[in-house]
Amino acid sequence: MIELNGIRKLFGTVVAANCVSLSIPDLARIALTGPSGSGKTTLLRIIAGLEVPDEGTVTLDGRIVSDPGIRVPPAERGIGFVFQTAALWPHMTVSENILFALQGTPPAEAEKRLDGLLDRMSATHLRDRYPDQISGGEARRVALARALAPNPSILLFDEPLTNLDDELREDLLTLIDENVRASSACMIYVTHNRHEAAVVAGTVLNYRKGEILAV
Amino acid sequence: MAVPFLSFSVTSRRPGLVSVINTIVLALFLIIVIGPLAGLAVDLARLVLSGTAPAAFASLFSDRRIWLLVQSLLLAAAVAAAGIGTGILVATALWRKPAGITFAVLLMVLALAPVPPYIHALTWSQAIATLNRGLTALGSAPLPATGWTVSFWVEFMAMLPVAIFLSYIALASVDRTLVEAARMVRPDADVLHAIILPLAAPTLSAAFGFLVVLSCTDYSVPSLFGSDTYALDIFSTYSASGSAAGALVAAIPLLIVTLSVMTWCRLGIRRLAQTPNWTAGSWDTPPEFPALIRMAQEGALALLGIQVVVIFMGLVLAAGSLQRIATTVQFSAREIQNSFLVVACTILIALPLALAVSRELLREDRYGSLWWGIILVPLAVPAPLVGIGLISLWNNPAFSPVYGTFLMPVFASVCRFTPFAAVILFVQIRSVDPALFDAARVFSRDTLHTSCRIFLPLLAPGLFVASAVLGALTLGELGATLIVTPPGFGTLAIKIYNYLHYGAAPEVAGLCLVMVTATLLAGLCIVTALLRQRRTPGTIAQISQESIP
Numbered sequence: 001m002i003e004l005n006g007i008r009k010l011f012g013t014v015v016a017a018n019c020v021s022l023s024i025p026d027l028a029r030i031a032l033t034g035p036s037g038s039g040k041t042t043l044l045r046i047i048a049g050l051e052v053p054d055e056g057t058v059t060l061d062g063r064i065v066s067d068p069g070i071r072v073p074p075a076e077r078g079i080g081f082v083f084q085t086a087a088l089w090p091h092m093t094v095s096e097n098i099l100f101a102l103q104g105t106p107p108a109e110a111e112k113r114l115d116g117l118l119d120r121m122s123a124t125h126l127r128d129r130y131p132d133q134i135s136g137g138e139a140r141r142v143a144l145a146r147a148l149a150p151n152p153s154i155l156l157f158d159e160p161l162t163n164l165d166d167e168l169r170e171d172l173l174t175l176i177d178e179n180v181r182a183s184s185a186c187m188i189y190v191t192h193n194r195h196e197a198a199v200v201a202g203t204v205l206n207y208r209k210g211e212i213l214a215v
Numbered sequence: 216m217a218v219p220f221l222s223f224s225v226t227s228r229r230p231g232l233v234s235v236i237n238t239i240v241l242a243l244f245l246i247i248v249i250g251p252l253a254g255l256a257v258d259l260a261r262l263v264l265s266g267t268a269p270a271a272f273a274s275l276f277s278d279r280r281i282w283l284l285v286q287s288l289l290l291a292a293a294v295a296a297a298g299i300g301t302g303i304l305v306a307t308a309l310w311r312k313p314a315g316i317t318f319a320v321l322l323m324v325l326a327l328a329p330v331p332p333y334i335h336a337l338t339w340s341q342a343i344a345t346l347n348r349g350l351t352a353l354g355s356a357p358l359p360a361t362g363w364t365v366s367f368w369v370e371f372m373a374m375l376p377v378a379i380f381l382s383y384i385a386l387a388s389v390d391r392t393l394v395e396a397a398r399m400v401r402p403d404a405d406v407l408h409a410i411i412l413p414l415a416a417p418t419l420s421a422a423f424g425f426l427v428v429l430s431c432t433d434y435s436v437p438s439l440f441g442s443d444t445y446a447l448d449i450f451s452t453y454s455a456s457g458s459a460a461g462a463l464v465a466a467i468p469l470l471i472v473t474l475s476v477m478t479w480c481r482l483g484i485r486r487l488a489q490t491p492n493w494t495a496g497s498w499d500t501p502p503e504f505p506a507l508i509r510m511a512q513e514g515a516l517a518l519l520g521i522q523v524v525v526i527f528m529g530l531v532l533a534a535g536s537l538q539r540i541a542t543t544v545q546f547s548a549r550e551i552q553n554s555f556l557v558v559a560c561t562i563l564i565a566l567p568l569a570l571a572v573s574r575e576l577l578r579e580d581r582y583g584s585l586w587w588g589i590i591l592v593p594l595a596v597p598a599p600l601v602g603i604g605l606i607s608l609w610n611n612p613a614f615s616p617v618y619g620t621f622l623m624p625v626f627a628s629v630c631r632f633t634p635f636a637a638v639i640l641f642v643q644i645r646s647v648d649p650a651l652f653d654a655a656r657v658f659s660r661d662t663l664h665t666s667c668r669i670f671l672p673l674l675a676p677g678l679f680v681a682s683a684v685l686g687a688l689t690l691g692e693l694g695a696t697l698i699v700t701p702p703g704f705g706t707l708a709i710k711i712y713n714y715l716h717y718g719a720a721p722e723v724a725g726l727c728l729v730m731v732t733a734t735l736l737a738g739l740c741i742v743t744a745l746l747r748q749r750r751t752p753g754t755i756a757q758i759s760q761e762s763i764p
Contacts, residue, residue: 045499049500051499052397073397073403074500075400078548079399080399087390088393089396090414091413091414100401103401147399
């Protein structure tokens with residue numbers, strides 16, 4: 001469960017979040033749409049712990065992770081994040097990229113989970129390849145696998161299908177939809193694209209000038 | 216200076232003329248920058264043909280020479296390793312500091328980077344003497360005032376600003392999204408160890424190699440602290456024999472090492488220059504590190520603080536009253552005037568050469584790689600050898616109007632520092648949206664007007680930074696200037712170096728203050744230009760050589 005209470009964030013005079021309050025229950029799938037520069041990504045990064053709000057409280061699964069006196073590091077928030085780019089570490093193979101997110105898991109169990117994820121993403125053959133040896137679409141699959149690897153209770157997607165052709169976009173959209181439904185995570189999916197929002201989300205929120213306008 | 220811009224003015228109409236002008240400028244670069252080394256090679260060929268080469272080569276393998284080389288390389292490697300280690304700690308410590316502190320530290324680092332090592336030697340010898348007086352009063356054994364340990368320490372502190380700056384940009388060049396992706400799943404210490412450092416490794420290695428070369432080609436610090444190094448031996452060999460070819464033979468082992476290191480660093484340096492985001496802003500949520508790492512980071516920052524205090528306090532205290540400084544400056548007015556004349560001429564000659572070369576550096580083909588190799592050669596050559604090569608090239612009846620004039624120290628600085636300016640301009644061109652250049656070419660009516668209104672402003676920050684860097688480095692240049700300066704033409708650097716040997720402390724300190732103030736101003740110019748650059752909206756893209764003037 002994600003609870004935002006009075007979140008405010010300014011960049012100079014630009015308002016990225018203007019007293020945003022929102023409660024997203026477990027298993028909910030939310031899409032956040034809106035024009036460029038409206039602050040969607042900033043809100044996602046505040047939830048992830050990559051940005052600090054000027055005011056307000058972020059509570060995840062009943063635990064306060066961000067308020068004026070508390071700041072829980074991103075890695076301790078139980079969040080899976082898929083970025084606009086695949087953001088795969090170029091010095092690690094596909095399997096190492098995914099295993100890096102499975103710290104603390106016993107090796108045998110981590111290997112089993114890795115196999116399962118690669119199988120689900122139809123990426124078993126990519127296991128020992130480096131990011132520069134796979135295609136853009138394959139890299140997005142691996143990024144999704146990495147986000148799902150630690151079984152997060154929250155999944156955040158920041159325009160994950162940007163710069164992909166239509167066919168690939170549809171394939172990956174289906175893959176994301178299937179995997180999010182199969183997981184027990186709640187999801188926020190940031191996009192410009194209304195079609196993407198309609199496919200993956202149960203609820204679509206419109207975000208403009210740092211405010212949620214319509215539900 | 217206007218040649219490359221004028222070359223644009225005819226781009227669309229007479230491409231043949233552009234090529235001719237460009238070729239002439241590149242040829243001038245090769246003559247002035249690479250020519251001295253080619254001159255030495257010719258001398259060496261003569262030596263071989265005369266049959267006296269075997270004796271010169273045999274001396275290379277003497278126990279003394281081999282041991283000297285090993286000692287010099289060990290000293291340089293230790294200085295570079297300590298510098299990069301401290302640089303990484305300072306750079307990561309700055310992630311957690313407010314933007315104002317980061318700005319102040321970077322300003323100080325950039326201002327101190329061009330301060331010549333012999334000024335560090337002066338201030339540290341004073342600091343050690345003061346410390347030893349205190350230790351003796353307390354009944355403790357004094358610290359060594361000469362030898363390898365103190366040479367290492369002073370060389371390390373002299374290189375520290377450069378090391379910190381290079382480490383900072385190497386770490387900042389790591390794609391921030393990759394770091395954030397890792398921060399989502401692992402603690403920050405793990406992210407530093409498993410993601411940031413491995414991704415920055417190629418550029419950090421290049422920085423390490425560059426510091427090794429800088430350190431092992433500098434002889435001023437070790438010589439002032441009683442340690443013989445290989446670079447000093449080259450100078451001594453030339454002073455004793457007057458043979459340029461003999462000096463080149465003596466330098467061969469060091470040249471093999473430095474050229475190999477620069478070749479090894481080439482890709483890293485190129486990558487560092489091509490990386491777009493090294494002026495990226497601060498972290499919104501700075502990484503959290505364990506207490507032990509934080510302590511080491513604060514210790515590294517304290518080292519930088521000590522260096523700043525030692526250099527400024529040391530010079531101010533030693534220089535005495537303002538009146539005394541004024542008298543010293545008045546007494547050295549001619550040398551100061553000469554130095555600024557050399558600086559101005561160096562900038563005027565080096566900038567157009569650098570601009571032409573930076574255009575070649577943009578090429579993605581083998582020719583581009585060749586130019587990257589060429590510009591790194593002068594950086595790998597010890598300064599005395601550059602001076603000897605200049606004499607070898609210009610001491611010719613055909614060049615009598617040049618040889619024995621103030622142009623010789625100018626050429627020495629152009630030869631040594633133009634590659635820096637070329638890399639800076641390369642970075643500047645890469646940071647401008649290529650569409651801006653293309654748009655100017657499309658809409659150009661009055662091409663001279665367009666050059667002044669579009670290209671000059673777009674490249675202005677780079678030209679400004681390159682001028683400041685050239686000025687600061689030229690002001691302190693000693694190794695080559697000492698050899699080529701004509702009789703009766705003293706520079707500030709030479710006067711300081713001579714004073715250092717005679718022990719005239721207040722006069723030296725006063726002159727050093729003048730030089731440090733000038734480099735501080737240059738540093739301020741650089742930081743101002745970089746900040747201005749950060750406010751300029753530009754995208755980084757693959758820019759083609761054809762897109763620019």
